[in-house]
Amino acid sequence: EVQLVDSGGGLVQPGGSLRLSCAASGFTFSSYWMSWVRQAPGKGLEWVANIKQDGSEKYYVDSVKGRFTISRDNAKDSLYLQMNSLRADDTAVYYCARGIGVVTSYYFDHWGQGTRVTVSS
């Protein structure tokens, strides 16, 4: 059974940092693009970042470029999101998601349960 377990969220002050993790199991992690998608309170879904199977390609939504870094450790079947210079509008539930499709054109067939990030003083 495919499982994605998100962790690392919490309360952080503006300007602070957090590192989110996603532990994968039940599939060959190294064969899939992986993504982070977030959902602000009461709002819709927003793709944040993704990373190619071998980590050689990474993409970010404009609003997080230069502040967030996505990475993966295929030996540990884990995905990460390092978030720096956090702002109030980064407050959201962050989900890791597995991508499936054609090359970089993929939809998300499995999602983690989400981890909540609150940026507030």
Place this chain on the structure above:
Amino acid sequence: DIVMTQSPDSLAVSLGERATIRCKSSQSVLYSSDSKNYLAWYQQKPGQPPKLLIYWASTRESGVPDRFSGSGSGTDFTLTISSLQAEDVAVYYCQQYYSTPGWTFGQGTKVAIK
């Protein structure tokens, strides 16, 4: 980025009746080389992550009840629930994966029981 616009924002349907949600993209998501529409639909229940329902605009994910169907091509798409059940109360999102990077979602449509 491709903008996805869903309508309506919310709807209330009687149990057993049909629910129809529309999704319009700001540009075509039909890829001419493979004649596929790069559009997916998700269901999100309160407190839960999204769940994939439909991909390639009309292919139902394994395990999804056949009362859920997707249709459309190019820029206009529809998700239909043929006979609404109580467990279908949720928010539904469309997503394009034609223009990448830059995966974008619709704003969501909330489905309730009338």
